[in-house]
Amino acid sequence: MPSITLSDAHKFLDLNSFKELPDTHAWTLQLDDGSGSCDGADPDAVPIIDLSDGGAKELIGHACKTWGVFQVINHDVPKFLLDEMELAGKGLFSLPMHQKLKAARGADGVSGYGVARISSFFPKLMWSEGFTIAGSPADHARQLWPHDHHKFCDTVEEYQKAMKKLAGRVMWLILGSLGVSEDDVKWASPKKDGFQGGCAALQLNSYPACPDPDRAMGLAAHTDSTILTILHQSNTKGLQVLREGGKRWTTVPPQPGALVVHVGDLMHILSNGLYPSVLHRAVVNRTRHRFSVAYLYGPPSNVKISPLSKLVDHYHPPLYRSITWTEYLGTKAKHFDKALTSVRLCAPRTGFVDTNDHNSVRVG
Ligand SMILES: C=C1C[C@]23C[C@H]1CC[C@H]2[C@@]12CCC[C@@](C)(C(=O)O1)[C@H]2[C@@H]3C(=O)O
Numbered sequence: 001m002p003s004i005t006l007s008d009a010h011k012f013l014d015l016n017s018f019k020e021l022p023d024t025h026a027w028t029l030q031l032d033d034g035s036g037s038c039d040g041a042d043p044d045a046v047p048i049i050d051l052s053d054g055g056a057k058e059l060i061g062h063a064c065k066t067w068g069v070f071q072v073i074n075h076d077v078p079k080f081l082l083d084e085m086e087l088a089g090k091g092l093f094s095l096p097m098h099q100k101l102k103a104a105r106g107a108d109g110v111s112g113y114g115v116a117r118i119s120s121f122f123p124k125l126m127w128s129e130g131f132t133i134a135g136s137p138a139d140h141a142r143q144l145w146p147h148d149h150h151k152f153c154d155t156v157e158e159y160q161k162a163m164k165k166l167a168g169r170v171m172w173l174i175l176g177s178l179g180v181s182e183d184d185v186k187w188a189s190p191k192k193d194g195f196q197g198g199c200a201a202l203q204l205n206s207y208p209a210c211p212d213p214d215r216a217m218g219l220a221a222h223t224d225s226t227i228l229t230i231l232h233q234s235n236t237k238g239l240q241v242l243r244e245g246g247k248r249w250t251t252v253p254p255q256p257g258a259l260v261v262h263v264g265d266l267m268h269i270l271s272n273g274l275y276p277s278v279l280h281r282a283v284v285n286r287t288r289h290r291f292s293v294a295y296l297y298g299p300p301s302n303v304k305i306s307p308l309s310k311l312v313d314h315y316h317p318p319l320y321r322s323i324t325w326t327e328y329l330g331t332k333a334k335h336f337d338k339a340l341t342s343v344r345l346c347a348p349r350t351g352f353v354d355t356n357d358h359n360s361v362r363v364g
């Protein structure tokens with residue numbers, strides 16, 4: 001079992017046990033000042049795209065350019081699998097804390113139970129707990145359920161398989177909307193025996209009901225270091241996105257059976273900035289426990305990612321240097337919201353809204 005030092009102990013408080021918000025979790029940000037977030041009733045809402053629609057590619061291209069996020073329906077991932085994964089995750093988080101700590105994420109590790117990796121960039125803790133699965137869930141699952149970890153592992157593996165297939169399909173719709181063909185991105189090309197490219201992590205997020213939701217933060221504003229992320233959120237709202245160059249947070253309303261797709265930083269790089277990664281966060285509420293599962297999809301870890309040559313010419317110089325996913329995750333762990341800027345080659349033109357300069361927008 002990874003040892004937990006005393007200074008770390010406050011990170012592993014059982015959030016369900018609080019009647020009041022502890023100071024360690026009280027953010028000074030004003031979460032909602034009334035001028036900001038709007039909910040799904042807004043006509044200008046996050047697009048919902050039917051993957052069985054012949055025009056899906058164009059609709060996805062437009063959504064990537066303008067929002068960096070969209071929901072997909074008719075995606076062929078069975079509803080029972082989404083429900084089963086949600087139940088498996090809820091079962092994990094409902095274990096006693098001492099049991100969950102047996103699968104705690106080590107200091108340099110990726111997999112395991114713990115607070116969000118980006119926590120170290122913030123003075124306050126987030127009102128959430130997470131469990132990250134990179135590769136096989138078996139080792140950690142065995143620590144959590146010494147007598148019966150098979151059901152959890154089977155569900156996770158089936159979910160990973162379905163998500164990998166969907167992620168490949170959506171990635172090709174996105175690339176297709178940029179006029180990029182399979183010959184242009186060898187590592188990602190679909191092979192006869194199934195989609196080859198791609199590497200991924202699964203992130204389970206739990207946001208317990210919170211006694212003071214306006215002063216708490218479920219998951220602080222961030223972009224994902226992925227090509228794309230596929231998010232399944234339970235039927236409780238909490239996910240908010242910031243529209244490109246925008247100043248207001250928009251709720252992505254849970255829609256039964258729909259999956260949310262986020263454009264990640266590596267797609268931002270591949271598209272040479274045409275499809276900016278989306279800044280998003282999770283807020284919490286007073287009465288309901290919220291749960292989400294994110295499938296974080298990227299390229300094989302050692303493939304060099306750079307702006308696609310089809311999108312680069314004399315008038316459109318490459319804006320980012322090439323970098324592998326492994327290197328980028330390291331850069332993100334060190335620079336967080338400055339990671340994309342740190343791999344940028346040319347300074348943004350005057351008047352260009354750099355959506356990744358988080359200081360220029362109200363992130364609270
Ligand atoms: C493959 C990934 C992507 C990671 C790191 C690693 C495993 C866990 C992912 C997340 C999931 C939660 C938000 C985030 C910002 C975090 O803190 O951990 C993500 C991060 C990233 O997208 O950078």
Ligand SMILES: O=C(O)CCC(=O)C(=O)O
Pocket residue numbers: 203205219224231233238239280281282291292294
């Ligand atoms: O819980 C959510 O809605 C957001 C989760 C998220 O952004 C992530 O896991 O990267």
Ligand SMILES: [Fe+2]
Pocket residue numbers: 222223224229280294
């Ligand atoms: Fe995210």
